[in-house]
Amino acid sequence: MIKRVAIIGVGLIGSSLGLALGDIQEVEEVIGIDKNQDYLQEALNIGAIDKIASLKEGVRDVDLIILATPVGIIKDLVVEVLPYIDNKTIITDVGSTKSTLVRKLEVLVGDHIYIGGHPMTGAETSGPSGADKYLFENAIYVLTETEKTDQASLAELKNILEKIGSQVLVLSPENHDRTVAVTSHLPHLIAVNLMSVIEQFSQKDEQVTSLIAGGFRDTTRIAAGDPVMWRDIFLNNKEMVLETIDIFEERLSSLKELILNNQGEILGETLAEIRDARVRLPMKKKGLLPSNFELIITLKDKPNAIGSVASLLGDAEINIQDIEVLKVRDEGGTIRLSFSQEEEQEEAYRLLKEKSYKVIKK
Structure with missing residues (x-):
């Protein structure tokens, strides 16, 4: 033991x-x-x-x-x-x-x-x-x-x-690294590269940063991660990361060629296929790995603790897809809230943090 x-x-x-x-x-x-x-x-x-x-x-x-x-x-x-x-x-x-x-x-x-x-x-x-x-x-x-x-x-x-x-x-170690390379490490590299692009443009035009939309902020949020940690990750998972970069570069080059050659019809079809693939991602699926947007909240043991959270989010017109009690303890417990949209998760996270709730994004 x-x-x-x-x-x-x-x-x-x-x-x-x-x-x-x-x-x-x-x-x-x-x-x-x-x-x-x-x-x-x-x-x-x-x-x-x-x-x-x-x-x-x-x-x-x-x-x-x-x-x-x-x-x-x-x-x-x-x-x-x-x-x-x-x-x-x-x-x-x-x-x-x-x-x-x-x-x-x-x-x-x-x-x-x-x-x-x-x-x-x-x-x-x-x-x-x-x-x-x-x-x-x-x-x-x-x-x-x-x-x-x-x-x-x-x-x-x-x-x-x-x-x-x-x-x-x-x-297996290889299965782990292959999976996280495409789901975590490549997205971080993309976020870092996007930030380097906006930095280059903003040096020539200060107004560029004032026009940054929410989508750009969400996409590049992870670029604020610890540089030392991510340096070690990329170098230690070098083979898998490079493999995902190669595939990403191929797909990006294909889109570039369609734009360069004004192939609007094929470009539209390609974008529609990618959109449909994104829509097909299950918001909920059975199994170990959840794919919807979740928050884990620690609550104190007091009357209407869960109701207060629901009211806070309801007043902000945020739809809670599912509520699950994970643990019950003498001093309180933890609940999981599920949302169908990432934007709802982000707004709920912001509101709960403002009210000093202990909350984790999943």
Whole structure:
């Protein structure tokens, strides 16, 4: 059983995991390790960790080590911890890319146990101050499986992650990276490139930025992500990212040729086909991965808590497609709101944040 946990990196994800694991009866102690002393003290103050330790002392005799750090330094950290742990300790990480990392670490750890991980959740804040023990509720948490994976340890890790509310999805590292390359990494590159285009135009004409529409803001919002984190993601998932870029360039070149040659009829048909493909995306589907627009809200235990949320959004003429109670606790609970349109989700998120609700976009 996983009783003692060491978390290396107590930022948003690491501290949120610490808070969530601290609520599990089986977990007796969560140890925090980080070079940032301010983060460590803050994580201790909010209860995300039970004590602060050096790397050498913190990983001794623990059952699970979680590397909640940027992808680029995970390998070096594993090298550091191996001399101080036995071969029953499970090592996992929260990195956004898996193929290269998992293959390298499986060789590096030898007889020790490593299982790659990637929680598909987050928030718009950083550091322990943004930590939320409900961050993983109903969120997809990917664990990797290869021919070298210790099945008993995989089952043990899966079990404890499910206890903090995650929906665990076991994938091969390659399948994970291929999927996130097209659904996450390529969109980020496109957003970054769009911002570079608008920056170039705005240097010649200051009025360009004043005419930016909501669609452009929504499309480029993710370009504000951490540059160091995304640099590591692109370089560690290089092969898959380049493959998606090649396909994107081919499709963009085809559209460019149609415009260049004034092929209006074919251009219209192509745009109609793409529009129909977008419309066909299911707003709701059964299975592990939801495809509609959702908000997860933490509510306090008081009369009409859910009704107040519904009234707030109803007064703004925002249609709630579905309401689901995820967890009920003595101090309150969490609910999930579903919307059919992204614009409704965004406006609901804005209104709820203005009223100081704890809310996460899914």
